[in-house]
Each structure stands twice: as C-alpha cells, then as structure tokens.
Amino acid sequence: MTKLNQILAVEKGVKADVQRKVTEAGTLIQKAPLLSGISRTYQPIDDEGEQLPPESTRVQVQAEQVLRDVTVTLTRLFDVTATKDVANCAAKADVVVDGTTLVRDVPVTYLLFLEKQLTDLYGLISRLPTLDPSETWSLDGNTDTWRTEPVRTTRTKKVPRNHVLAEATEKHPAQVQVFTEDVVVGYWTRVAFSGALPQRRVNELLARLTKLQEAVKFAREEANGTEITDQRIGAALFGYLLG
Known part of the structure; x- marks a missing residue:
C-alpha cells in the first residue's frame, strides 16, 4: 500500500506539472488563429473563366479538447491532494521523550506546527540573558530575583x-x-540584583528542548509512515462538470 510520505514526495511535482499545463492551456486558447479554420472554393462565371485552386485552413486547437486535457491533469492533483488530506486525518503518533509519553495520538499536521514553534522557541531561549559569572549570585526570596553578596x-x-x-x-x-x-x-x-538566569539553567532548558524537538520529528516521521488509501475524487467532480 501507499504511505503518506510517498504521497508527500510526489505532491510537489504534481502541483508544478498542473500549474505548467494549465498555464499553457490558458495561453493556447487565447490564440484565436489556432481555433479558426476556413474552406474556400472558387467557381468562374463560365467555362472560359480563370480557374483558381481551393483554399483551406484547418482548426488546430479545439477548446473542448483543451479543457479535457486540463481535467486529466487536474484529476491527478485532486486525487493526490485528497489522498494526502484524508490520510492526514488518520496519521497520528505519540510524542515520547526518554521513554515517557508526553502526548498521545498527535495528528501529523499538528506535529509540523510543533516543529516550527519549537524551532522559534529554541532561538528565544538561546538568547536569554545570563548572570555575570564574575559575581556570586543567590536567589532572593523577597524579590524573586538573583542577588549578589x-x-x-x-x-x-x-x-x-x-x-x-x-x-x-x-x-x-x-x-x-x-x-x-x-x-x-x-x-x-x-548589593546587585538581576532578572537574568544562571547559565546552567539556560543550558538545561536547551538540552530539554533539543530532546523534545527530536521526539516531535520522530513522531512526525512515524505518522508519515501511515499506510493510506488512494482517493479517487477528481473523476467524479469532472464527470459532473463536463457531462
């Protein structure tokens, strides 16, 4: 059976192919001479008159055929997208860190969202201000800040x-x-006070976040390996449209 990650791999190519062919079709049907034809014969008034050969121009593009060709391409796109979206509803995985399941049955689309958010969060935490290492700091219970001796x-x-x-x-x-x-x-x-963090605390947060990022990526890969059923939606839609 097809897997979700296989559909994701071909989706981009299908979209590009559809865009190219639809653009070509739109350009083609705007060229009026290609859609026009003519047949012309000449007959003199009498047998003594000059004889001229017939003239003709064939129709090179038929709008109906262009439309049918486009629908073949669009049918493939509709089916691939439907297969992906239907599969996304069923593709789920657990986020597990150090053997502990943090969340269960997370949809693959949400896992992609989490990956982006955790990347942004990593950037924020890595820029957190840290305490001056040249000072000796202790936590002040009255102000909930760090203070020096x-x-x-x-x-x-x-x-x-x-x-x-x-x-x-x-x-x-x-x-x-x-x-x-x-x-x-x-x-x-x-006495100096600071709202910054000890370097060890920042390092601890980054280490935890790295583990969480890896767990989310692993879950996303697992969800993308879900077996799927190919959808056939395009034929029904265009069967009605062109019928």
Whole structure:
C-alpha cells in the first residue's frame, strides 16, 4: 500500500506539472488563429473563366479538447491532494521523550506546527540573558530575583590640611603649605540584583528542548509512515462538470 510520505514526495511535482499545463492551456486558447479554420472554393462565371485552386485552413486547437486535457491533469492533483488530506486525518503518533509519553495520538499536521514553534522557541531561549559569572549570585526570596553578596566600600571626602614648613618668628610669619587629605566619612554597602538566569539553567532548558524537538520529528516521521488509501475524487467532480 501507499504511505503518506510517498504521497508527500510526489505532491510537489504534481502541483508544478498542473500549474505548467494549465498555464499553457490558458495561453493556447487565447490564440484565436489556432481555433479558426476556413474552406474556400472558387467557381468562374463560365467555362472560359480563370480557374483558381481551393483554399483551406484547418482548426488546430479545439477548446473542448483543451479543457479535457486540463481535467486529466487536474484529476491527478485532486486525487493526490485528497489522498494526502484524508490520510492526514488518520496519521497520528505519540510524542515520547526518554521513554515517557508526553502526548498521545498527535495528528501529523499538528506535529509540523510543533516543529516550527519549537524551532522559534529554541532561538528565544538561546538568547536569554545570563548572570555575570564574575559575581556570586543567590536567589532572593523577597524579590524573586538573583542577588549578589553585600560588598562594603568607603566614601571619602577631601579635607584641607595645613603643613607648617617653618614656625613663625618675630620677623617672619609662619610658612604653611595647604594640602587636601582623603578622609573616610561613611560606607557604601552594594548589593546587585538581576532578572537574568544562571547559565546552567539556560543550558538545561536547551538540552530539554533539543530532546523534545527530536521526539516531535520522530513522531512526525512515524505518522508519515501511515499506510493510506488512494482517493479517487477528481473523476467524479469532472464527470459532473463536463457531462
């Protein structure tokens, strides 16, 4: 018996063949001279008159025949598409990961949808922001975010100081040099917060998603191996249309 994946393999070619032949037929029936014919004979008034040979042009294209030729091609397309769509209703498979069945009897069309969505999701997860590995992070239960350990730093302020180079005398004032000194005036305690994820969590998600993608692809291949019954719909439709 035919299998669904065999029908899928020929469907594209059948569609291309139909498109080409229908396009050719549409062009052909627009060429009026090919659909026209003529037969012309000449008879002089009397026997002494000039004799001329008959003229004729045959009809090269018959619209009815063009239509019948097109329906032969379309019948094949209608049958292939019907066979595929009917089979898609019955083609199902389970999605199994590590021996555990996640979902049962998933239609092949939905498995194709899942493949596309999981590919997009992989791209999103692979771009997730991760925590700065140079910091030590822990989960903050109050804010449900990641936080670093407190880091204490000093705050300084420049304070002017005097340095006496020479004491004052009766004759000379003191020689003083003014300079500034950084004096600790307080302390900063810094805690950083982040909504990013640990790299190990991203790696874990990607690993799980990869397994799920493989399971969906396997299920799709299994569903596409379903044996099908060839449908014969085109003949009934065109039998009515051309009858």
